[in-house]
Amino acid sequence: MNQKEDFSELQKLLQLKRLETPGEAYFEKFVDAFHQYQRQEILREEPWYSRVVEVLFEPWVAGVPRLATVAGSVACLIAGVAFFLGPVAPGITPLADGKVAHAKGIIVAANLEDDSLQIQPELIETAAGGEGTQLRPLYVNGHGAVAYDSRLAF
Amino acid sequence: MSVDSTKEIDLENGPTDEELVAETVKGNLASYDELIRRFQSRLYGVIYHLTSNHEDTNDMLMEVFDKAYRSLPTFRGQSSFYTWIYRIAINRTFNFLEKRKRRQGAMSLNEIDEDGLPKYDMPDPIQRNNPSKSSMLNELQNKLNESMLGLSKEHRTVVTLYDIQGLAHAEIGKIMGTTEGTVRSRLHYAHKQLQKSLGIYLRR
Numbered sequence: 184m185n186q187k188e189d190f191s192e193l194q195k196l197l198q199l200k201r202l203e204t205p206g207e208a209y210f211e212k213f214v215d216a217f218h219q220y221q222r223q224e225i226l227r228e229e230p231w232y233s234r235v236v237e238v239l240f241e242p243w244v245a246g247v248p249r250l251a252t253v254a255g256s257v258a259c260l261i262a263g264v265a266f267f268l269g270p271v272a273p274g275i276t277p278l279a280d281g282k283v284a285h286a287k288g289i290i291v292a293a294n295l296e297d298d299s300l301q302i303q304p305e306l307i308e309t310a311a312g313g314e315g316t317q318l319r320p321l322y323v324n325g326h327g328a329v330a331y332d333s334r335l336a337f
Numbered sequence: 338m339s340v341d342s343t344k345e346i347d348l349e350n351g352p353t354d355e356e357l358v359a360e361t362v363k364g365n366l367a368s369y370d371e372l373i374r375r376f377q378s379r380l381y382g383v384i385y386h387l388t389s390n391h392e393d394t395n396d397m398l399m400e401v402f403d404k405a406y407r408s409l410p411t412f413r414g415q416s417s418f419y420t421w422i423y424r425i426a427i428n429r430t431f432n433f434l435e436k437r438k439r440r441q442g443a444m445s446l447n448e449i450d451e452d453g454l455p456k457y458d459m460p461d462p463i464q465r466n467n468p469s470k471s472s473m474l475n476e477l478q479n480k481l482n483e484s485m486l487g488l489s490k491e492h493r494t495v496v497t498l499y500d501i502q503g504l505a506h507a508e509i510g511k512i513m514g515t516t517e518g519t520v521r522s523r524l525h526y527a528h529k530q531l532q533k534s535l536g537i538y539l540r541r
Contacts, residue, residue, distance in 0.1 A: 190528045192539045197500040197531075199474070200386060204378065213377050213398075214370050220399040221406070225367060 354418040362409055369409075372418070373402055379502060380426045386497040387430045387490065388437075389482045397433060401426045416511065423512045427494060434490055477538060484534040492527035495520055 352360070352368075354375070360368035380401060387395040405422050413422060483495055494513065498504045506524075510517045511528075532539065 190532070192482055193532050193535065194500050195497065196477070196481065196535060196538065198477060199486075200501050201382075203384065205384060205391060205477065210374075210377055214373050217373060217399055217402055221403055226405055281507075 339354055355414060358409060358412060358414075358418050361406075367404060373506065376419075376422055378400075379399055380422065382502055383426055384430050384521065385425075386485065386501055387434065387493055389486055393433065393437075397426075397430055401429055420508070421513045424514070426513065430489055450521060478515075480535060484531050487534060488527055488530060492523050492530070495523045496527045496531070 352371075357368040357372050361372070377398065381394060381398055384397045384401070387389065388394055388397070396439055396465065401422070403424055408425075412418070416424075485496065488496065491513070498509045498512065499506070503540045504512075507521045509520045513520070
């Protein structure tokens with residue numbers, strides 16, 4: 184049996200659906216009915232979120248390039264994932280020398296039961312010279328902890 | 338002389354869609370009325386064959402022309418107005434169908450217009466002069482609507498645009514934002530599905 188011929192019979196049948204139109208009278212009055220509809224729509228306020236929905240689902244209609252919408256959505260998605268999967272304790276970082284760095288210094292003792300930490304502030308050299316025990320956030324470069332201070336010359 | 342003949346051609350064909358769009362954006366509202374007249378019947382057909390409900394189609398058609406009118410200033414002409422407004426119509430109808438599906442669960446056939454088509458649809462001579470033929474056509478059209486609603490909205494769209502409206506594969510691809518190959522494959526699948534459900538009528 185020829186498949187194409189079968190489809191052509193089906194296509195003839197489908198063409199019957201062309202008869203399903205409301206007729207000339209409907210279309211003659213449509214423009215007037217549309218003007219009336221538009222007047223009613225002007226009086227009806229759109230909710231604030233309708234513009235957001237439009238930009239998200241019909242960006243080309245709203246005049247926003249599709250690529251920009253995709254890029255924006257991806258950026259939001261990444262920000263969302265980063266927010267939820269970010270470090271639980273961002274101030275704590277394992278160091279290459281086996282110590283653990285904390286935002287305020289090197290952790291020298293920890294009590295897991297009450298989550299208390301004993302922190303030794305890191306000695307840093309300041310640009311002005313001399314040593315100090317200033318508490319500064321640590322910058323980890325793979326060899327140990329150093330203080331991040333924009334005034335220091337590396 | 339050649340200028341005169343060009344003018345004659347323009348007068349004969351009327352302004353292009355894009356010229357009417359430009360005039361509308363400038364504030365000539367009669368140009369938009371002309372665009373409506375050009376597309377109302379075709380867009381009505383697309384929406385109706387996707388929803389199978391004349392009331393919904395009327396509401397959707399108003400909404401589509403209103404939406405397009407408001408968005409005309411952002412129409413950049415990257416695609417033709419024809420493709421653009423078809424896309425609006427199809428996307429709006431898809432959204433509407435999703436809402437209807439959520440609202441009612443499975444689509445009830447009672448939603449479809451009584452007898453599958455409104456009373457004023459069928460050309461008068463068929464109804465008056467040949468009642469038995471008319472009843473057979475009604476039955477067939479009921480079955481056609483039922484089978485069309487059995488297809489996914491994407492498959493129903495390609496059947497509507499290709500078989501009922503006579504658009505080319507490439508045009509359908511542009512409207513649906515897909516490749517010509519995808520259109521062909523969807524059409525083939527839809528034809529097979531429809532043939533399965535309408536087989537008894539095809540063998541008559």
